[in-house]
Amino acid sequence: MRYDHITELIGNTPLLRLDPAVHGLTHVELYAKLEFYNPFGSVKDRVAWGMIRDDLDDIIAGKQTLIEASSGNTAKALRVLAALHGIGLRAVTNRIKVAEVRELLQLLGTDIEELPGLSECPDPTAPNDVYTVIESTMARAPGAWYHPSQYTSEKNIEAHHHGTGREIHEDLARDGITRVDYLIGGLGTTGSTRGTATFLRKHNPEL
Numbered sequence: 370m371r372y373d374h375i376t377e378l379i380g381n382t383p384l385l386r387l388d389p390a391v392h393g394l395t396h397v398e399l400y401a402k403l404e405f406y407n408p409f410g411s412v413k414d415r416v417a418w419g420m421i422r423d424d425l426d427d428i429i430a431g432k433q434t435l436i437e438a439s440s441g442n443t444a445k446a447l448r449v450l451a452a453l454h455g456i457g458l459r460a461v462t463n464r465i466k467v468a469e470v471r472e473l474l475q476l477l478g479t480d481i482e483e484l485p486g487l488s489e490c491p492d493p494t495a496p497n498d499v500y501t502v503i504e505s506t507m508a509r510a511p512g513a514w515y516h517p518s519q520y521t522s523e524k525n526i527e528a529h530h531h532g533t534g535r536e537i538h539e540d541l542a543r544d545g546i547t548r549v550d551y552l553i554g555g556l557g558t559t560g561s562t563r564g565t566a567t568f569l570r571k572h573n574p575e576l
């Protein structure tokens with residue numbers, strides 16, 4: 370298959386039916402949405418692209434740099450997608466647990482601001498809260514930064530509503546399955562589970 374741009378490879382990931390001999394559940398059809406097929410390796414590619422796509426011209430015109438709270442996957446995708454347009458990225462985080470993730474971000478040229486602390490999720494009561502640090506950084510240089518803000522952006526949820534959720538529904542519907550009973554996902558910002566679930570709930574409110 371031929372593509373003209375790497376962003377065309379984001380989404381439309383495979384939905385793999387897991388063999389019951391492997392999962393051992395009876396009367397259950399279990400599928401895995403293989404988000405690691407996204408070009409930068411995770412579900413976060415959808416969000417990164419969804420949050421900057423429409424604003425690229427303004428970010429370039431304003432000579433802005435992206436600033437985002439991310440421990441790895443969002444930053445990885447944002448860094449490359451922005452760099453394609455000459456835009457830089459500062460990733461603010463206190464949660465990089467795997468040295469290789471830090472090294473990869475550095476290799477890609479990410480400006481990483483690592484904070485002490487336990488939780489990356491925004492918590493205004495915590496010292497070194499990532500969002501407080503981002504806000505004070507932006508306040509010191511008005512207009513210099515663009516904050517996609519994956520924890521608050523509706524575009525995060527939309528990327529999964531129109532993308533992940535719709536894809537799961539359409540792939541299953543082709544096989545005559547129109548109802549999903551359970552969606553199991555990991556929680557960070559909750560964008561992937563909320564966006565996917567709101568689409569699937571249109572077809573089964575009890576999901």
Ligand SMILES: Cc1ncc(COP(=O)(O)O)c(C=O)c1O
Pocket residue numbers: 411412413442443555556557558559560561562
């Ligand atoms: C691979 C992967 N899956 C899931 C999540 C969580 O997704 P969300 O932020 O949509 O809740 C993250 C990020 O936290 C992630 O990197």
